[in-house]
Amino acid sequence: MGRLILRQFQGAGLEPVDLTIDAGECVTLTGPSGSGKTRLLRAIADLDPHSGTALFDRRAVDETAPPEWRRHVGLLPAESHWWHDRVAEHFTGSGTRLLSELGLDEACLEWQIARLSSGERQRLALARLLDRQPAVLLLDEPTANLDPENGARVERLVQHYAEQRGAAVLWVSHDPRQRRRVGQRHLIIRDRRIEAEAA
Amino acid sequence: MELIHLTPSDLSIPALLVLALAALSWRLRLGVERQLLIAALRSILQLLLLGLVLNTLFSQRAPLPILALALFMLMVAGYEVMARQKRRFRGPWGIGIGTLSMFISSFSITLLAVHLVVRVDPWYTPQYLIPLLGMLLGNTMSGMAIALDNLTREAWQQRGVIEAQLMLGENWDQAIREIRRDALRSGLIPIINAMAAAGVVSLPGMMTGQILSGSPPLEAAKYQIMILLLIAVGTGLGAIVAVWIGSRRLFDQRQRLRLDRLSGG
Incomplete structure (x- = not known):
């Protein structure tokens, strides 16, 4: 169970925002390129300096050890990076069930990172994150490199994960139809301000 | 074994060779002749200065x-x-x-x-x-x-x-x-x-x-x-x-x- 609360939370180049994402809820975020969507996610994951308060499970970010905060508040960046040679070395658990839900076969754990396509990288990066079971998901355009079929798989997996584990999800997407499909509330960044997106 | 002392004219031979190398660098358009000459000059001055300073220090031992x-x-x-x-x-x-x-x-x-x-x-x-x-x-x-x-x-x-x-x-x-x-x-x-x-x-x-x-x-x-x-x-x-x-x-x-x-x- 995870509820994410932001109080007067301010990332670089953005106005302060108050926002609560309940356990199991998915909130979408959109806005033009360069408006600060990624910066907001990075600030919430405590990768960039910020002001105001972010709380998860009643614990403030500043009072939680950074690795612990980031284990609970998982950020999936738009571009994934890998540091070992093989896929499996990046997983802590087996990851098998996650892979099948993403349309990947178990054998891909033995693949070399260098031969992965951009779409495989993106799906495997999501699997790698969910494998660590974070309670909050910050997803930065998680289906940008995917065909519709695999995009739908990612949407189903995230919704399923959020329902089962009661995870709070903040989903950045440029696709209005996807935002309607996955989110219960919709936000937009306009002139540095984060506000509700008109239906 | 007797130490053979080097005279300034002895040192002029390697110095002339460095000048020749600089000329070659200029001819081949390597573009390093200026740096080469400055570095050579620096090393000559710095080492002579060090020699002088050490001479003084060795004699004083303070x-x-x-x-x-x-x-x-x-x-x-x-x-x-x-x-x-x-x-x-x-x-x-x-x-x-x-x-x-x-x-x-x-x-x-x-x-x-x-x-x-x-x-x-x-x-x-x-x-x-x-x-x-x-x-x-x-x-x-x-x-x-x-x-x-x-x-x-x-x-x-x-x-x-x-x-x-x-x-x-x-x-x-x-x-x-x-x-x-x-x-x-x-x-x-x-x-x-x-x-x-x-x-x-x-x-x-x-x-x-x-x-x-x-x-x-x-x-x-x-x-x-x-x-x-x-x-x-x-x-x-x-x-x-x-x-x-x-x-x-x-x-x-x-x-x-x-x-x-x-x-x-």
């Missing part, structure tokens, strides 16, 4: 001027370590890390050597202290510079990889571990190669000098062994300290990667 010269050499080495990096730490950290690592790699090791190995009395006897310090500074400097340069350059290039590990809940130490290990390895490889090749491929500078000035070759070899071992230890310890402080400085209190603490290169 500890303070000797210590002042040693500190000056240390500061210059610290600056050189910083200057050789493409991306330096901003502010006092840039020269601070270089100077501290040179202090550990050279200064303390030299003091240890004159005190415990050569057992000079008094310890600041300049004939021993200054050449040993100079050898250590000069030879450990490149190891420090290579290690630090590798650390900052790789951290800059592999920002995504470091942050991906932070995002998955690793701590800073884990996220930079591989880069730090590679940086240390690259700093230590030159001295390991130098030790392996010593006496077979290359005749090291100090031994050459002692043989030329008439020391028995076996005595010269013993001094060379001592200096090579000390350089290896100094390079290793200095690089470990420099890379550790440097890698810590790349992260802030909240374990965020802070590349803004490096200059843009």
